[in-house]
Amino acid sequence: MSDVLAVAEARDGELRPVSHEIASATVELADTLGGAAHLAVIGPDATDLGGELNGPGVDTIHTVEHEAPFSHDAHRQAVVQLAEQLDPHVILAPQSVNGMDYAPAIATDIDAALVTDVIDLGDADANGLTVTREMYGSKVETTVAITGSPIVVTIRGGEWPPLEGTGEANVNSANVSFDSSTFGARVIGFEELTAGDVDIAEADVLVSVGRGIEDEDNLEIIHELADALGATVSASRPIVDSGWLPKNRQVGQSGKTVTPDLYIAIGISGAVQHVAGMKGAKTIIAINNDPNAPIFDLADYGVVDDLFDVVPALTEALS
Amino acid sequence: MKVLVTVKEIATVEDTFEIEGDRIPDRYLEFDLNEWDNYAVEEAVQLAEERDDVEVIAATIGPQRAEETIRIALAKGVDRAIRVWDDSLEEIELLDVSTKASIFAAIVEEEEPDIVFTGVQADDDAFGATGVALAASVGFQWAAIVNGFELEEDASMATVHRELEGGLEEITEVDIPAVFTIQTGINEPRYASLRGIRQAQQKEIDSKTLSDLGIEGIEHRLELTAMAEPETESDVTLFEGDATETAASLVDVFEDLGVIEG
Ligand SMILES: Cc1cc2nc3c(=O)[nH]c(=O)nc-3n(C[C@H](O)[C@H](O)[C@H](O)COP(=O)(O)OP(=O)(O)OC[C@H]3O[C@@H](n4cnc5c(N)ncnc54)[C@H](O)[C@@H]3O)c2cc1C
Ligand SMILES: Nc1ncnc2c1ncn2[C@@H]1O[C@H](COP(=O)(O)O)[C@@H](O)[C@H]1O
Numbered sequence: 001m002s003d004v005l006a007v008a009e010a011r012d013g014e015l016r017p018v019s020h021e022i023a024s025a026t027v028e029l030a031d032t033l034g035g036a037a038h039l040a041v042i043g044p045d046a047t048d049l050g051g052e053l054n055g056p057g058v059d060t061i062h063t064v065e066h067e068a069p070f071s072h073d074a075h076r077q078a079v080v081q082l083a084e085q086l087d088p089h090v091i092l093a094p095q096s097v098n099g100m101d102y103a104p105a106i107a108t109d110i111d112a113a114l115v116t117d118v119i120d121l122g123d124a125d126a127n128g129l130t131v132t133r134e135m136y137g138s139k140v141e142t143t144v145a146i147t148g149s150p151i152v153v154t155i156r157g158g159e160w161p162p163l164e165g166t167g168e169a170n171v172n173s174a175n176v177s178f179d180s181s182t183f184g185a186r187v188i189g190f191e192e193l194t195a196g197d198v199d200i201a202e203a204d205v206l207v208s209v210g211r212g213i214e215d216e217d218n219l220e221i222i223h224e225l226a227d228a229l230g231a232t233v234s235a236s237r238p239i240v241d242s243g244w245l246p247k248n249r250q251v252g253q254s255g256k257t258v259t260p261d262l263y264i265a266i267g268i269s270g271a272v273q274h275v276a277g278m279k280g281a282k283t284i285i286a287i288n289n290d291p292n293a294p295i296f297d298l299a300d301y302g303v304v305d306d307l308f309d310v311v312p313a314l315t316e317a318l319s
Numbered sequence: 320m321k322v323l324v325t326v327k328e329i330a331t332v333e334d335t336f337e338i339e340g341d342r343i344p345d346r347y348l349e350f351d352l353n354e355w356d357n358y359a360v361e362e363a364v365q366l367a368e369e370r371d372d373v374e375v376i377a378a379t380i381g382p383q384r385a386e387e388t389i390r391i392a393l394a395k396g397v398d399r400a401i402r403v404w405d406d407s408l409e410e411i412e413l414l415d416v417s418t419k420a421s422i423f424a425a426i427v428e429e430e431e432p433d434i435v436f437t438g439v440q441a442d443d444d445a446f447g448a449t450g451v452a453l454a455a456s457v458g459f460q461w462a463a464i465v466n467g468f469e470l471e472e473d474a475s476m477a478t479v480h481r482e483l484e485g486g487l488e489e490i491t492e493v494d495i496p497a498v499f500t501i502q503t504g505i506n507e508p509r510y511a512s513l514r515g516i517r518q519a520q521q522k523e524i525d526s527k528t529l530s531d532l533g534i535e536g537i538e539h540r541l542e543l544t545a546m547a548e549p550e551t552e553s554d555v556t557l558f559e560g561d562a563t564e565t566a567a568s569l570v571d572v573f574e575d576l577g578v579i580e581g
Contacts, residue, residue: 011483070489072461095447097483100439100500101463104416104448108455113540114416116446134549136332136443140343143545144413154448184460184494188478193486205578229578241504247486254482262578283576285569286555290334297553301572303565304557313562317570318579 001126001149002035006092007079008053009099011070013045015052018094018155020162025121025155026092027057027163032124038086040174042066042078050171055163062174069190073183075102078176080109085175088150090129095154097254107152115146116154117272129153137271138294156272158279193255196248203232205262208251208278210236212267212288212307216244221311222266228318234258236268252277267307270295287311320370320474323432324363324397325423325450326377328388329353329443341546342412352388355438359501361508362468363436364396374398378426380408380419386524393519394511400522401426405529407536413444413543420452425532427457433474435498439464450500460497466505470495 006026008019023039030037036059041050043066050063062082066074079102083091093103095117107114115131119141122130128147135142200206207226213219219239226233233249240250251258253273263281268274270286270293278284279298286299289306296302303310328350336347360377367373377392377400379385389400403422408414427435437450454461466488467480474495481489482502493499511519529537558568573579 072463076455097464097481100447101451101461101481104420104451105455105461107448108417108420108452111417114446114448114452115541116416116448130544135445135546136330136343137445138549139332139336140338140546141549142341142413142543142547145542145544146540147542148540184497185462186492187489188492189490191480191488191490193488229573237503243507250486253484255486257485262573262576283572285572292334292336292548294549296555296557297549297551299553299555301569302555302557303569305562305565309562310565313566314569317563317566318573 001087001089002033003038003086003088004030004033004035004090004092005038005040005082005086005088007075008039008041008049009094009096010041010043010045010049015049016096017162018096018157019053020055021157021160022092022094022155023053023055023058023163025160027055029090029092029121029124031057033089035089036060038062038088040064040079040082042075043068043070047173054167054169054171056165056167058163058167058169061169061171063171064174064176066178069187070098071183071187072098072102072105072185074178076105076109077178078174079106081176082174083110083150089126090124091150091152093152093154095156099154103152103154110150112150112152113146113148114152115144118153118155119159137269139292158276193247196246198232198248200232200234200249200251201256201258203258203260205229205231206234206251206258206260207231207264207266208234208236208268209239209266210268211238213239216242219244221308221315225311225315228315236274265295265299266311268295269293270298320373320434321430321432322363322366322373322375323427323430323435324356324359324375324377324392325435325437326356326360326379326389326392327353327438327441328379328381328385329441331442338546338548341543343546350384350388352391353438353441355440355442355501355503357508358503358505359436359438360392360395360397361506362501365506366434366470367396376401376430376432378403378423380404380414380422382409389524390519391511393522394515395509396515398522400524402524402526403529403532404526407529411539413541415539415541416446416448416452418537418539419449420456421534421537422529422532423449423453424456425534427453429532433496435459437498437500439500439502450498454498460494461499462491462493462497463500464502465499466502468499468505
């Protein structure tokens with residue numbers, strides 16, 4: 001009743017970074033609740049990967065071998081059975097593409113309240129939990145009080161430090177059985193985005209353009225600035241969705257992760273999925289006419305002004 | 320074949336806004352069709368154009384005002400719409416996913432669609448969860464974050480691309496009936512034509528209350544207790560002045576960083 005169960009995430013035989021972050025969130029929350037910290041790993045190589053999660057404060061690691069590279073049906077059945085056996089107060093999963101594919105189904109099955117994309121965990125007791133999450137494109141932070149038990153929470157990547165060190169957890173093969181007759185989704189392959197003409201991950205300076213540019217024809221001023229700087233052009237998602245630049249130019253969660261010396265964000269708001277791909281840049285400059293745009297929380301230098309004035313003036317000043 | 324598409328009218332906040340208590344007053348909000356749902360509508364309408372006998376129904380949970388947004392979907396080719404609202408919903412500030420899923424589940428049980436398209440997420444609350452929760456509620460299959468969709472001729476199965484992190488896509492077969500949460504970029508959403516806009520005025524928007532759907536009271540498990548602008552740890556240096564002045568300051572930064580030669 002005061003325990004926490006968290007689901008790790010693996011891909012291609014390796015734990016993804018969020019697994020170690022969710023492990024520390026689990027230990028932290030179990031501590032607040034005075035309960036046990038359980039972790040589950042589901043998929044191929046679960047037994048090996050379970051051992052890698054054995055950090056300080058983790059009590060039990062439940063491993064569930066399943067041959068599919070990813071199966072939301074297997075995740076759903078495994079976590080629901082573990083929840084029945086362990087009766088946790090809170091179940092944590094990552095707000096990743098795969099977490100978003102199974103966590104809501106688990107909440108529905110066990111009739112739990114669901115809160116997603118949480119960035120901080122607050123007060124917790126046997127009948128509730130308080131969390132912090134963002135709304136309106138990260139412009140506000142909200143506190144949400146959840147009542148009841150059990151509760152399913154998905155956490156945002158990059159918000160908790162990875163759990164480091166070695167612990168004394170029991171690593172057990174979980175007592176889970178699958179009813180594959182109800183499986184209705186089968187992964188049949190993967191396709192990788194190729195670098196194409198340029199690899200923006202290799203660039204030292206990126207001039208990156210977002211929806212603020214409004215129109216395909218206006219991209220010209222971005223190319224001119226990039227030329228004047230000897231920089232490469234990259235973009236946020238809407239530019240690529242609109243077909244104005246190819247997918248290999250997209251920075252962010254579902255595009256490329258870049259770590260240039262200088263990243264110039266022009267007409268980009270700084271949505272979390274964009275930031276995921278560029279927060280490692282050494283220096284960030286933002287040009288945006290909205291002083292509340294979240295990109296300014298990350299930027300080293302900024303200009304709050306119309307990009308259609310600033311960008312041409314900058315190109316001019318460089319020539 | 321029937322296709323249900325969920326369409327949300329979302330709120331975006333203006334550049335300058337204030338928080339009063341635990342909410343942003345309507346005067347700082349603008350309302351619009353959720354970006355992800357725009358792509359979901361397009362996917363549904365394309366399916367109807369490719370095949371014979373496809374009816375596309377839009378469903379929304381929202382106040383009267385949301386009809387403006389539903390009309391956009393109708394103008395793009397959706398056949399008819401259902402809008403659910405209720406006094407008991409009016410009072411709730413943050414509608415939780417299970418409530419939304421149970422409302423849509425009641426519509427699914429009434430309409431018996433083969434396919435449901437939702438957006439990946441609503442831009443304002445950003446739960447990113449309603450579609451999958453709905454699928455689990457009604458016993459449909461599903462796939463989340465779909466950026467490629469191909470339906471078998473006999474409509475027994477769809478092959479989808481799920482957009483994973485880092486430019487990787489998963490190719491997955493999903494049995495029908497199913498819910499698909501649609502990612503932006505999957506198609507090129509059309510603009511409503513003048514003819515479409517005219518026709519939309521004639522199309523039916525059926526408004527329903529919770530009791531019309533056989534839902535007796537909702538369990539309200541989330542309480543939004545505080546809202547604040549994020550405390551920033553930012554130490555951004557902002558340059559002021561007209562564009563010539565700010566441009567000159569940025570050039571100085573480029574020089575300091577060694578990006579250009581001084
Ligand atoms: C699963 C998932 C994966 C995603 N993956 C990615 C990803 O990989 N990469 C990505 O970028 N996004 C991704 N997104 C989308 C992300 O949530 C945002 O929608 C997107 O990043 C917004 O792009 P933007 O900043 O260009 O547009 P907006 O958020 O619309 O911002 C435009 C900005 O331009 C400013 N502006 C407007 N006009 C002007 C002007 N004249 N002068 C100056 N500034 C102006 C505005 O103030 C605003 O801040 C993903 C979303 C999901 C759900
Ligand atoms: N109030 C609503 N009315 C209509 N559709 C909604 C509503 N809330 C959520 N949805 C649908 O569910 C998707 C995901 O929303 P969410 O889980 O709230 O982020 C949206 O893109 C919509 O398609």
